[in-house]
Amino acid sequence: MSRIRKITQIFILCIVTISSYAQGNLFEEQSILEIEIIGDLKELFYDVNPQNARYHDIIIYYLYADTSVSLPAKAMTRGIFRRDKSNCKIPPLAIKPQKINDPIFNTSQRIKLVNPCMNTKRAQQHIIKEYYAYRIYNILSDYSFKVRLVRLIYLDRFGKYKNFITYGILIEPVKWLAKRTKTKEIETQGIIQNATYRPVLDVMTMFQYLIGNTDWSVPKLHNIKLLYHDSLTSVIPVPYDFDFCGFVTPPYTKPPEIIPITNVRERYYRGNCRQKLELNFTIDFFIKKKPEIMNLLTADSLLTVRNKNDILEYIDMFYNTLSDPKLVKREFIDNCRNE
Numbered sequence: 001m002s003r004i005r006k007i008t009q010i011f012i013l014c015i016v017t018i019s020s021y022a023q024g025n026l027f028e029e030q031s032i033l034e035i036e037i038i039g040d041l042k043e044l045f046y047d048v049n050p051q052n053a054r055y056h057d058i059i060i061y062y063l064y065a066d067t068s069v070s071l072p073a074k075a076m077t078r079g080i081f082r083r084d085k086s087n088c089k090i091p092p093l094a095i096k097p098q099k100i101n102d103p104i105f106n107t108s109q110r111i112k113l114v115n116p117c118m119n120t121k122r123a124q125q126h127i128i129k130e131y132y133a134y135r136i137y138n139i140l141s142d143y144s145f146k147v148r149l150v151r152l153i154y155l156d157r158f159g160k161y162k163n164f165i166t167y168g169i170l171i172e173p174v175k176w177l178a179k180r181t182k183t184k185e186i187e188t189q190g191i192i193q194n195a196t197y198r199p200v201l202d203v204m205t206m207f208q209y210l211i212g213n214t215d216w217s218v219p220k221l222h223n224i225k226l227l228y229h230d231s232l233t234s235v236i237p238v239p240y241d242f243d244f245c246g247f248v249t250p251p252y253t254k255p256p257e258i259i260p261i262t263n264v265r266e267r268y269y270r271g272n273c274r275q276k277l278e279l280n281f282t283i284d285f286f287i288k289k290k291p292e293i294m295n296l297l298t299a300d301s302l303l304t305v306r307n308k309n310d311i312l313e314y315i316d317m318f319y320n321t322l323s324d325p326k327l328v329k330r331e332f333i334d335n336c337r338n339e
Contacts, residue, residue, distance in 0.1 A: 026105060027147070028146075032150065032151055033170075035060055035062040036153040036155060037155070038156075040056060040057075044077070045089075048084065050080075053078075055074035055094075059071070059072060059073070060072075060105070075096075076094050078092050079091065089119065092113065094111070094112060095111045096109075112173075113150075116166050116167065123250070126243065126249075126250045127169060129248045129249075132247075132300070136211070139296065140203055140289060143183075143200055144177075144238060147169050147171055150167065151165070177225075177238070185228075186235060191218060192339055193219065195235075197234045197236045201237055208245075209267050209268070209269045210247075212246025214255050215256060216241075216270075223239060223240055224240075246265040247314055255268070265314075267331070272337045272338075273337065273338055283322050297315065
């Protein structure tokens with residue numbers, strides 16, 4: 001078997017689903033799900049100390065097949081940066097449904113809910129762009145978290161917190177992702193980046209460059225989950241949490257201090273050095289995926305004209321780099337990681 005054919009077969013493995021696993025329809029549909037969340041919002045949103053934060057009772061209402069569904073659930077603040085009140089007024093939440101036979105939320109697993117940082121239209125635009133970052137990676141890899149955009153109506157049951165309407169992102173539980181891909185999550189820190197499964201790693205690092213994201217680390221498991229598959233000798237990296245990137249660009253965003261850029265809009269490649277043949281396979285793969293990515297973004301009806309044009313131009317800049325041999329050499333060969 002030729003070397004090119006071997007590399008092609010390995011590369012395809014990162015693209016094709018190993019197996020299919022249906023887990024309800026919460027993340028199988030892409031229509032916007034409208035839900036009401038009723039509870040003591042003041043008590044919930046201000047319970048942000050990671051050492052002693054607890055779950056709070058809430059009720060989730062939504063329509064399913066023209067029927068109103070009432071779901072008892074529990075919610076708790078989560079995260080690090082966005083959980084801090086000095087950074088964000090509305091923290092991210094973990095939702096735990098309390099009724100496993102619910103028609104959509106048919107699980108007792110913890111489901112992440114990403115809220116906008118503030119209750120403003122500008123912050124809602126950021127959350128929608130972060131949603132599209134997840135959707136782009138869904139196009140590129142089956143080893144990715146499925147997401148569902150939700151229109152949230154927050155209602156405070158005691159009138160101590162102002163009711164509001166916003167958009168948010170529900171994120172597939174990692175156990176659902178693992179079942180869907182016939183993998184298991186491992187939580188071992190210290191695994192170097194280049195020891196993970198190369199084809200998936202190369203797509204993942206190129207994607208991070210595409211969205212201008214440097215806020216991740218494989219060894220530290222920072223915004224990265226690791227999956228293990230019985231047929232592979234190396235683990236699979238799965239990225240998440242994309243707000244600190246040039247594609248989204250909320251006002252609080254800045255690059256990590258160890259990265260030699262001053263603005264997240266400036267892309268910086270954190271992928272490993274590859275032979276030209278391997279690099280070209282990755283580049284060709286992204287070029288083939290461009291129409292699907294652009295169709296996803298151009299079909300949007302929620303972003304303002306300015307924000308929509310901004311992300312389209314940002315993606316175009318990425319593809320302009322891929323089409324210029326000099327820029328490819330500068331960004332992905334001269335600047336690659338040796339580890």
